[in-house]
Every structure is written in structure tokens, then in C-alpha cells.
Amino acid sequence: MDLKLMNYKTISTWLAIVALLITFSCKQATDLKAFTEANYSLQGIENLQLNGINVTDKRTPFDFKTAEGDSLLNAFTTNKLNATTTLFLHVEMPEPEVTRIMQVTNLEWQLLVDGHETLMGTVQKPLDLKNGLNKLPLSSTVTLAEVEGLQNYEGFSTLTTLIAKGRDVRNRLTFRIKPTIKTPVGNVTLPDYITVGQPAGS
Template sequence: MNYKRITTWLAIVVFLSTFSCKQASDLKAFTEANYKLQGIEDLRLNGVDVTDKRTPFDFRTAEGDSLLSAFTTNNLSATTTLFLEVEMQDPEVARSMQITNLEWQLLVDGKETLTGNVDEPLNLQDGLNELPVVSTVTLAEVEGLQNYEGFSTLTTLIAKGRDVRDRLVFRIKPTIKTPVGNVTLPDYITVGQPAGS
């Protein structure tokens, strides 16, 4: 009886140590991976579809009033679908990772402009990931004041119909589920643009 119990415990310990090594390897691989934003679909702010909006005249009065109120009270939320390409250093090894929380930043001309947080679990794997996202959207602060200047620059560029990708930087800081608890990466990861964009 004792021999069977000892054998069972040894098997459990071996399994857990193997599992932990795999998790540590996966964590390292995802930290070193290249991330590229391939596209965004159905972007809504507080329920208003803003995908094709370019000027204030594109919004109905009620939509504009609702968004202006949310904007001035810093109470915006976004829903969208992100298409995120994850390129592993070692693509022949199957890996997956569950993100329990995702902090993000959008920088305009090198200055933090918008920040947010996704607290719904997201599952990542090597290759193209289609991620339904629900996130807070907050104006970043500069010296204790909201960065309206950066947001104004962003909206002006979009209103002019210009390709603004070379002026934007999108960064993420994921919290990853592991067998020993959630681990938040210490630094933000910069999400690049697809090749040829």
C-alpha cells in the first residue's frame, strides 16, 4: 500500500515538474516572439461603430453626444476583433498561452496617448490569432493632466485620411496564466506592422 502511494506521488511530481518546464519554455517563447497587428474589424466605442468614421459629420447627433460625454468623463470602452500574428523563434514546437489580463498603450509620435486594459481571457498560439477584445480606453496622462494634445493629433491625422501607421506605436503587457499563478511580463512588447504595410 505504501509502495503504491509513493509511486503515485512520484508520478505526480514528475508530471508537475515536466508540466512546469513546458510552461516556463512556453513563457520564454512567447516573450521572445514577434507580434504583428494584421488588422482590426468592427471597432466600436461605447457601442458606436467607428470603423468608417472620418469626420464629426459622420456621426448621428445622439452618437456624437454619447461619445463626447464618455470622452470628457474618460469613460470610454471599446469592442473589436484584433488579428494578431505571433511569430515564434521555434515554430515547429506547438505552444499555447492563456492571457488573463492585457494592458495596452497607443503612442502617437512617441507619446503615450491612449491606454486600456483587457480583462477577459485570451488564448494565443503560434500563427494568426483572431481575438475578440473588450477593453477600457483611457486618455493617457502627462504630468497629471490628460493628453488631449496626443488625441487631437491622432484624430486630425485620421480625419485627413492619411496612413497614420508610421506615427503610431502599439504596445502590450500581458499577464499569463501559469500553474504557479499569474505572471505579468515586466516590460511592454511592441506590436509591429505586417511586412509590406
């Protein structure tokens, strides 16, 4: 084969690969921007379990068996608490007609009570997000947020007191997420937390 012809084909192949990577990277950048600017709303939670104990229907401390309460309290104070649940998260994209799928490799979350960080955790199992309703089976660590190096028991106490009184606490809670997104050049963590809103009419 002619050396010049071979070099031309090699160069053409590399140029085609580079052009494909640039196009793919541009789409990833556009998708990342769209997911960053999207509106997120929590539609519901099903089968919430803490260390294997179903707490979905628990409303007061008296709903727990003594052994369950002791086990959860010990796990909580030693930062060995893990939650599993199915989260229904609605994603409203700026351009809903464009198909976009984003793989989240790591998801940090925070629960704020009256504006104060109270609970936090990390989901490490990959998740796929798309426009519209996402049904997400999650497993996450659960820890108390810290204030000046000390665990924020005050915020947690406020949360449990409100729940024990049977009050609607949604207007006093803020749920925030910070996803790490998979891209062709590596994982990218969003610089700021995204606030997850409540469904309209909640």
C-alpha cells in the first residue's frame, strides 16, 4: 500500500474520531447544563426502611417495638444507620422534547429543618435520570449533620417532635441533592446543591 495513502487514511480516521468525541462531548455538556437548570420535585416515597425496619407507617415512638427503637437509636448515635426506599423524583427539563439521560454515579443529599442542616447521606449506586418521572430505588447512609464539630441533635429533635405531634412538616423541610455525573472525560460533581421542591398543590 502506498505510504502516503496509508497516512492519509490514518489521519482521516483520527480526525473522524476526534470530531465524534467533540460532538459527543458537546452533547454531554449541553445535557449537563440542562440537568443543572431543571426543576426537581419529590412526588413520593415508598417502603422507607431504616436498617431493615419499615418506618413508612410509623407516626410516634410508640409505634416501634422496644428492640427496634433501641437498635435504631444505637445505629443513629454511632453513624451506622442506612436507609433504603423507592423515591419518585420528577425532573422538568428546559427542553422536554429533547431526549436526555444522565447517569448519576454518586448522590449527596441533605435534609434541612427550618433552614438548618439536620440529616445527610450519600447514595453510591449509579442512577439514571431522565426528563419526567423517575422511579429510583435507593440505598443511602444516614448521618446527623454537624454544627461546629458537634452532631445537630437539636434539629433532629425538632423533626421528631413535629412528626410525633402528627403535623404536616413539609413546609418546614428542605431536601437538597448534589449529584456526580458520568461524562466521557470523567465524573463531574455539581458545585452546588439543587433544592428539590414539592409537587404543585402540596
